[in-house]
Amino acid sequence: MLRKSLKYALISLTVIGIVGCTPQRRIVIHAPIQPATQTHQPVVTPAKRPPIKEEILLGQHSNNTHLGSRVDVPKNSPTIRNVNSTENNDNLVDVQEHERELIQRMPFPVEEYRHLRKKGRSTVSGKVYLINRLAGEEIKRANIKLWLNPVTSYSNQWYNEVYLGGNRLTKADKRLYNYLKFTYSSSDGRFNFFGVPTGEYYLTATIRCSVECGYRENKSVLLVKKIYVGRGKTEVDLSKSVP
Numbered sequence: 001m002l003r004k005s006l007k008y009a010l011i012s013l014t015v016i017g018i019v020g021c022t023p024q025r026r027i028v029i030h031a032p033i034q035p036a037t038q039t040h041q042p043v044v045t046p047a048k049r050p051p052i053k054e055e056i057l058l059g060q061h062s063n064n065t066h067l068g069s070r071v072d073v074p075k076n077s078p079t080i081r082n083v084n085s086t087e088n089n090d091n092l093v094d095v096q097e098h099e100r101e102l103i104q105r106m107p108f109p110v111e112e113y114r115h116l117r118k119k120g121r122s123t124v125s126g127k128v129y130l131i132n133r134l135a136g137e138e139i140k141r142a143n144i145k146l147w148l149n150p151v152t153s154y155s156n157q158w159y160n161e162v163y164l165g166g167n168r169l170t171k172a173d174k175r176l177y178n179y180l181k182f183t184y185s186s187s188d189g190r191f192n193f194f195g196v197p198t199g200e201y202y203l204t205a206t207i208r209c210s211v212e213c214g215y216r217e218n219k220s221v222l223l224v225k226k227i228y229v230g231r232g233k234t235e236v237d238l239s240k241s242v243p
Helices: 002-021 110-114 153-164 173-180
Strands: 122-132 137-139 145-150 179-184 189-197 199-209 219-229 233-242
Touching: 110 153, 110 173, 122 219, 145 153, 145 189, 145 233, 153 219, 173 219, 179 189, 199 233, 219 233
Parallel strands: 122 233
Antiparallel strands: 122 137, 122 189, 145 179, 145 199, 199 219
């Protein structure tokens, strides 16, 4: 009986020792890995730039041009137009086109014109022509209409907007025509203005030509020159090189 008790006691100790020596497993529960949150950077759309308007420098025009000195009309002048446009006296022989920008004409400066004389004793004579720079020839026309337009803020707007800027102006005030003078050229390009008051003027003319000027089609070329009219007779050469 004693032996059996000892036997059972030894078996129990052996079992306990084996269990105690067995390493315990650690159970690790892995949480599901959340995908990294992607940070979306806002897409910045660059602002659209307004279209660049190209501007052409047409040349320098002296405000103190005296008679006898030559003033070259700007090259690539925006006033060279197709002949199928109609001539408009409101813009002083400038050829009009519907696609050109229409500018509001300034109010007629009554006080400024009130100080201008309408009649005088001076004469303005000269020659109007184009020069074909390729052939070296002068192109003259009979019955070319020429204008003398007194230099004022009103005519300066025309010069800047129409001649230099290539735009159109709204209809001129009828009172302007009381101060304008016009004449026509002869077959050799000669012209004369009589009874002109002294002062500054824009002398303008339009000559139409095509092949003889080096163009493939008919063009209307506007010539403008700022002159000073003194006492007696003044000689003026109004010309431009083309094409």
